[in-house]
Amino acid sequence: MVTMDKYFETNLKHWNELVSVHTDKNCYNLDDFMKNPNSLHSVELEALGNVQDKTLLHLQCHFGMDSLSWAKLGAKVTAMDFSDKGIEFAKTLSKKLNIPTYFICSNIYDLPDVLDEKFDIVFTSYGALYWLHDIPRWAKIVSNYVKKGGTFFIAEFHPVFGVFDDNNKTDLVVKYPYFDIGEPMYFDECGSYADPNAKLKNNETYGWSHSLSTIINSLISAGLTIQSFNEFPFSVDFLLPFMVKGSDGYYRLRDTDQELPLMFSIKATK
Numbered sequence: 001m002v003t004m005d006k007y008f009e010t011n012l013k014h015w016n017e018l019v020s021v022h023t024d025k026n027c028y029n030l031d032d033f034m035k036n037p038n039s040l041h042s043v044e045l046e047a048l049g050n051v052q053d054k055t056l057l058h059l060q061c062h063f064g065m066d067s068l069s070w071a072k073l074g075a076k077v078t079a080m081d082f083s084d085k086g087i088e089f090a091k092t093l094s095k096k097l098n099i100p101t102y103f104i105c106s107n108i109y110d111l112p113d114v115l116d117e118k119f120d121i122v123f124t125s126y127g128a129l130y131w132l133h134d135i136p137r138w139a140k141i142v143s144n145y146v147k148k149g150g151t152f153f154i155a156e157f158h159p160v161f162g163v164f165d166d167n168n169k170t171d172l173v174v175k176y177p178y179f180d181i182g183e184p185m186y187f188d189e190c191g192s193y194a195d196p197n198a199k200l201k202n203n204e205t206y207g208w209s210h211s212l213s214t215i216i217n218s219l220i221s222a223g224l225t226i227q228s229f230n231e232f233p234f235s236v237d238f239l240l241p242f243m244v245k246g247s248d249g250y251y252r253l254r255d256t257d258q259e260l261p262l263m264f265s266i267k268a269t270k
């Protein structure tokens with residue numbers, strides 16, 4: 001049997017260090033967030049609408065900005081991440097902002113051992129799936145947390161976008177696999193997506209590519225009914241050197257004749 005421990009341990013060290021980089025250097029505009037706690041984007045806000053008094057489970061919450069934003073909008077939020085540093089920081093933010101939110105530190109695959117509850121909404125977003133090796137198992141866990149009549153919503157970077165070489169400064173060059181290859185991709189590169197100049201000690205990471213068909217079919221097989229699937233020609237993050245930020249806050253490819261799908265969203269019910 002293949003043990004995942006090596007991959008999870010390596011990724012955990014990386015993410016724990018990223019929490020201090022992302023919070024120390026104000027990469028996520030924490031100062032502004034403390035004044036106005038809303039880190040959510042129009043894509044997820046419009047899709048989920050009024051969340052007042054709804055129970056919401058936020059998966060892979062990093063250090064909790066989106067979790068606290070949903071709670072500020074009136075949702076009763078439970079949020080989880082495997083990074084103990086992220087959860088520690090999220091709890092501090094929750095106290096400072098006086099926005100009650102329940103944070104759990106757990107690997108997502110072990111969540112059923114520590115959380116047994118159903119939610120009106122299960123939410124996950126940008127940059128979550130790449131770190132997960134088994135999407136069918138993830139989808140079963142997700143589905144199990146959705147109440148009958150409840151909603152699952154994911155907004156994620158598009159897997160098509162993941163095939164391009166992010167170090168190429170001028171062209172779209174295919175470098176990475178689109179389809180699931182089973183084996184993890186290994187990187188040992190300096191910096192963080194939010195601060196490319198950051199000097200980290202824990203640069204090693206393992207990640208997995210997942211095709212849209214794997215994601216969609218896994219959700220269907222897990223008992224969810226897809227209500228809507230959308231693709232967007234823009235991204236919430238600056239992920240390739242030749243992207244430009246628009247007045248709406250989203251990043252787009254510059255100097256390309258055709259638009260490519262950079263993000264997708266799925267809304268499903270149970």
Ligand SMILES: C[S@@+](CC[C@H](N)C(=O)[O-])C[C@H]1O[C@@H](n2cnc3c(N)ncnc32)[C@H](O)[C@@H]1O
Nearest residue numbers: 015060062066081082083107108125126127131
């Ligand atoms: C790019 S971030 C997602 C951020 C998210 N969009 C948010 O709400 O801020 C990816 C997150 O996944 C977490 N993560 C990675 N592998 C995990 C795992 N196996 N179980 C739980 N969390 C994991 C990382 O700690 C990190 O916080």
